[in-house]
Amino acid sequence: MKLISQPSTSLQGTVHLPGDKSLSHRAAIFAALAQGSSRIENFQLSGVTKVMLDALGNMGIGHTLDGTTLSVQGKGIGHWDNPAAPIHCGGSATTMRILAGAMALNGVTATLDGSARLRQRPMDRIVDPMRQMGIPVEAANGFAPLHLNKSAFPLKSLHYSLPVASAQVKTCLLLAALAADDTSILVEPGPSRDHTERLLRQQGIVVESEIIQVNGHRVYQTALHPPQRLGFSPLHLSLPGDFSSAAFLIVAAAIVPGSQIILRNTGLNPTRTGLLDALLAMGADIRILDPHTNNGEPAGDLVVRYSPLKGIDIGGEQVVRMIDEFPVFAVAAACAEGKTTVYDSLELRHKESDRISCLCNALRNLNVDITERPDGFVINGQGRIPGGGVTNSHHDHRLSMSMLVAGLAAPSTVAVQDAEVFTQSFPEFVSVLNALGAEIRQEEIR
Numbered sequence: 001m002k003l004i005s006q007p008s009t010s011l012q013g014t015v016h017l018p019g020d021k022s023l024s025h026r027a028a029i030f031a032a033l034a035q036g037s038s039r040i041e042n043f044q045l046s047g048v049t050k051v052m053l054d055a056l057g058n059m060g061i062g063h064t065l066d067g068t069t070l071s072v073q074g075k076g077i078g079h080w081d082n083p084a085a086p087i088h089c090g091g092s093a094t095t096m097r098i099l100a101g102a103m104a105l106n107g108v109t110a111t112l113d114g115s116a117r118l119r120q121r122p123m124d125r126i127v128d129p130m131r132q133m134g135i136p137v138e139a140a141n142g143f144a145p146l147h148l149n150k151s152a153f154p155l156k157s158l159h160y161s162l163p164v165a166s167a168q169v170k171t172c173l174l175l176a177a178l179a180a181d182d183t184s185i186l187v188e189p190g191p192s193r194d195h196t197e198r199l200l201r202q203q204g205i206v207v208e209s210e211i212i213q214v215n216g217h218r219v220y221q222t223a224l225h226p227p228q229r230l231g232f233s234p235l236h237l238s239l240p241g242d243f244s245s246a247a248f249l250i251v252a253a254a255i256v257p258g259s260q261i262i263l264r265n266t267g268l269n270p271t272r273t274g275l276l277d278a279l280l281a282m283g284a285d286i287r288i289l290d291p292h293t294n295n296g297e298p299a300g301d302l303v304v305r306y307s308p309l310k311g312i313d314i315g316g317e318q319v320v321r322m323i324d325e326f327p328v329f330a331v332a333a334a335c336a337e338g339k340t341t342v343y344d345s346l347e348l349r350h351k352e353s354d355r356i357s358c359l360c361n362a363l364r365n366l367n368v369d370i371t372e373r374p375d376g377f378v379i380n381g382q383g384r385i386p387g388g389g390v391t392n393s394h395h396d397h398r399l400s401m402s403m404l405v406a407g408l409a410a411p412s413t414v415a416v417q418d419a420e421v422f423t424q425s426f427p428e429f430v431s432v433l434n435a436l437g438a439e440i441r442q443e444e445i446r
C-alpha cells in the first residue's frame, strides 16, 4: 500500500496513546507464567503483539480481548505445552528472543522461526549464553530458526557480559535465570530498557541493578537471585502509552510550525526517553505535566509545541536510550539548522531493517543531505525537509511512519511505498495524526 502525506498546517489536539509495546510483550508473558487470570488494560493491539499472543496460544495459554483490555489464563511456570508446530514470530525479534527465555524456563521443546528479515537478525546473542546455562538450543550459524529442547533443571547460573546492550537478550536470560541454581549476573555496556526488572520485582523476585566501573568503563550490572519457591501471581496492570509511538507525534509537532499537542499518560521510563533529551538539547519546546508512576513505570503528559531546532551530536549511552527512535530523530535533524552526527550506533544495522543504510536511502529521496557512516550518519540540516517525493518503508514500521512524518514538513507530498507495515507497532498512527490535523491518505487508484 502506498500512503501519501501532505504538507501540513499546524497539528493541534490531545491524544491518549495505545499501550507500550515492550510492556505489552512482557505483560503477556508474565501473565502466561502466572497461575490464574490476569487483566492488562491499554494492551497494545498491533501486528507484533498479536504474534506474541498467538505464540502463547500455541503453548496452551488462552486469552480474550475486550477492546484493549487483555485477559490471560496463565498456566503457571513449568506448565506450558509443547507447541504442535514451529512458532512463527513474524518480524518480531522481541517475540523470538524473550519468548525463548520464557520457553526455556518452562522446559518447552519447540522451534522458533520468523520472516526472512528475522532470519537475518543475530540470535547467537541469546543462543551462546543460553547454552552456557545448560539450555539445549540450536541455531544455524547463529540465526533463526531456533530449536529448543527441554532443559535439565536447575539451570546453571550465568555470569555474562553482553557484547551489545540489549533488553531483549537481558530479558531472555533473566527469565531463564529464574530456574538457575544460583545468582546470575549480567553486564551490559549501556542502559537497556529495564521493564522486565521492574515487573520481576513486582513478583517479589530480588533483582539488583547497579552501575559499576570495569576497566575504567561504566557498565550496567543486573543480578537476579532465583527464589526458593518459584511462582508468579496474576497481573492487574494498566499500561502507559508507548513512548516509541509518541516519538512520531512529538517530532511531528516539533517540526510543523504552529503546532501544539498533548500526549496523555505517556510512558517516561528513563531507559526509553533518550529522544526527549536529544530534542530538548536541539531547542524543542516539550514540557512534562503530571509526572506519576503507573504500575511501577514512570509516566506523564507531554505538551509539545513547534520550535526551531538546531543540529546535535548523539553517541554513547544515549544511543541505547533512544535505540528505536533514530528514524524519526533523523527527520527532526533534517528539519534542524546545522549538522547532526550520530555515532556509536552500529546496532541500528540489526533492527527491522539496516536502519543506517535504509534510513539514508529513504531520506535521500527527499533530498535530505545525509551521509552514511559505518556506525551512524551525518545530516546537514537545512531547517526544513528539502523536497517531497516517493520513498520506501524498506518493510520497517518505524521507517514508514518516519517518512510520513517527514511529509508533514516537506514542500510537497511524500509518498511511502509498502507503508502498511506501520501496523506492526502503531496501527492507530494514521488516524491519530489525521485527528490532529494531518492529511495522510492512501493513494487513489484510478
Ligand code: S3P
Residues within 6 Å of the ligand: 021, 022, 023, 025, 094, 165, 166, 167, 168, 169, 171, 192, 193, 323, 324
Ligand atoms: C525491545 C528492546 C529493543 C528494541 C525493541 C524492543 C524490548 O531491542 O529495539 O524494539 O522490548 O526489549 P534491543 O534491546 O535488543 O536493542
